[in-house]
Amino acid sequence: MKPTTTEFKANARVALDDAQLQRALAGLPGGLVAQRTAARARLPEFEALRDVGRDIRDHALAHLDLYLEEWERNATAAGATVHWAETAADARDAILAICQRAGARTVTKGKSMVSEEIALNGHLEAQGLEVVETDLGEYLVQIRGEVPSHIIAPAIHLTQDQVEADFRKRHTHLPKDRVLIEAATLVGEAREILREKFLAADVGITGANFLIAETGSTIIVTNEGNGDLTQSLAKVHIVITSIDRVVPTLEDVSSILRLLARSATGQEFSTYTTFSTGPRRSGDPDGPQACHIVVLDNGRSELLGSELREVLRCIRCGACMNHCPVYTAIGGHAYGWVYPGPIGAVLTPSLIGVKQAGHLPSASTFCGRCEQVCPMKIPLPKLMRHHRETEFDQGGLSWSYRKGLALWGWLALRPRLYHLASRFGIAALGAAGRRRGSFRRLPFATGWTRHREFPAPQGRTFQQLWAEHRAGLPR
Amino acid sequence: MSGPLSARPRVGLFVTCLVDLMRPSIGFAAVKLLEQAGCEVIVPAGQTCCGQPAYNSGDRATAAALARQTILAFEGLDYVVAPSGSCAGTLKAHYPALLSDDAAWAGRARAFAERVHELVSFLVDVRKMSRVEAAFRGRVTYHDSCSGLRELGIKQQPRTLLASVAGLELVEMAESEICCGFGGTFAIKYSDISNAIVEKKTANVANAEPQMLLAGDLGCLMNLAGKLKREGRAIAVRHVAEVLAGELAEPPIAVAN
């Protein structure tokens, strides 16, 4: 997916003016946020588990090479073929080659953010393959020609009305006068259509939430069962995943799974948690005949030795964006690339560079809610600040902003001069603002005054008044 | 050095640049409360800004220089108290990280951070105040500023003291813990998004039907007061210290004299 992260401000403006989107986003606080709060309340061990999860992920990352090797050994022993992809292009090419060797015409897909990252669908479609997203939310965005706007609820930006309109437009083989009022009817319609695709698929592609070193397994987590139909019915199962997903043991992943669904949707556990190990065994009446696992790096290995390593702990639950005031205001598309919200604000510049994606970590108030809800305790604001430091060092900020900041810093480091200059400045500003109590317009703060009054200062500085107070003068 | 409760501790007031420049009456309210709590208040002249604007803009060098200046200015005092969760958070949680690589300053920064407190949490948690002598007749709602809440655990303390203000009726607004959209430079750099966030906040404030909105951070308060006024809502906005200290002679934020 081609990033539009440099147009973040314009994208955000469009999102803020989009009434349908705003209606959809308004559902977040009462929905996913409330659900997570309730799930956390039902599990007294929730906070202790966050420490456990963080430690498991940190340990795995510190031994990533060893656990990946162990995982590869066991996956291969179970009959899977493991492909290592340094770049997005390597991954795309590997997957296309597998599909072509299998003579594939129809490919079904479970949800995979890594597949978005490598822009897989377009690559396969350009070679004449039909690619069908089977996760309902992914299907909804696919038929609109859009990309997901959330990492676990891809169509969270859509209202039911929009889905009905899309189905009518797309499913032209069905009677025009059919009633599509109920969400259940819409789901039923998608079920019928996608059922045919599951059965026709030559290749099924899924992601992997985790890789288990001790058994060579991959895990997918769904509520719909689409991932299972995708991987069980086709002749060939392809897993597209990344190097940071490996976890040592089944016990380790059990602890992490206790946090995943609760953090994502507020469920105790996802409806379907599936551990897959290789292709079908002799004697199995079903299951894929071949299993290929494509493991992507795409810049993650470089993060290991950097100050950004902690971002690799992410288990892609989406809690951070559900709780983010910025995400809740603008939705996921405004972020301009695969990963939105606070995790996107850290991961996107980590993978595509601060020059391209500097807006994302800058557009945060550092309210800290993301870090507070992250099941892996990723210090997201700290990592965003790291990107801001990189951008500053690279000279990325606007000239006027840098100059203003430099002037402020220069003065602030000279307290006597600062106190003297501020007396004069504040006296002038105070006088100008005295009549109304605030400014409707301020030349150096138009961003502020476009939407708000700028309160007038009281007119004297505290340091000035304190000095007078110490000298015995009345206030 | 004097001890915490028995003797009269020497408290350095970290004024904060916003209070210093925009609303000194908050500083005087803080002094009054600290003196009521039995402290001697000193206001070091060598302080200007905690460095948060530089720190959050990625200018680590300037932020570190301001950190050293601040630490120096407050040397020799028992406590450092700021009427702001975000400034106190910077001093307490971030100065040690900022200077961790500086062999000469890392230890000093950590020792400094131990003495730092936000004003209301200092009064309640350290000085063990449970009530104030002030009176205020009216319905009040309280915004939980992000840094104070999440970095310093300030939640119950202002409510404890407000409960003791004679005549004051505290009503909680919905989503009091959600960000107001200020975020320092964010409000100017990403003003449209900031506006969308503050609009949700002022709607929640208004729905609680208060006469007054309080919080512990002047940045949040200026943002909220500025928006409420532009929306034409007649809700007075003050820093919580002003009400707790009975320092109400000056008009509320953004209100003319």
Add this chain to the structure above:
Amino acid sequence: MTGRDRIFAKIRAGLGVTGHDQDRQAAAARRIAASRRHLTPDRVAGKSHEQHMQLLRGFLEGQCATVVEAASAKDVPRLVAKYLRDTNLPMRLKVGADGYLARLPWSTEPALELRHGRAEAGDEVGLSRAMAAVAETGTLVLASGADNPVTINFLPETHIVVIEASGVVGTYEDAWARVRERFGARAMPRTINMISGPSRTGDIGGKLVMGAHGPRRMCVVIVRA
């Protein structure tokens, strides 16, 4: 140098390690061999088997499965037939080669038709046996293979799962112990499905709808003796 080599070289460079540190390798090997459990949730820790059974039932029902208890194995065919009749479903089941299911007295319900093998499009009801059921979240554990083909779990609109009381455990970790007992340490069948209810989605306007792609309905038969 292959892509794989380059990736591992970058990983090792980032971690500041070589591939040859014996201590590190031993630590990783020990970690895997230990199968160390972390925290066990209070809701199942130290609770009795009966309490586990109740938790299992409560969670499954809360997750929209129907739960039926059979006093003994010989009651299962009758209860399955009753469920299908009550739910207005055809009396036709697709089932795998599972020995326990095969030995149930199906002749007591002559109206029930059992067909064997993997599921196909058009199969309306599937019957499986779970190898374990986890009380902490109402989660059934099913292993793929000829006994209980995976497609039976997902293709038919209705899924009936039989679990013996002896298979009900407290935690996921307890279930993994059962898996290791059955398949051997580090060994897994092609698929282990952990299933906590019928298929569902919230993707349309946030409204919860059952039967997204997998089964619309699930009936769990717990066999006490």
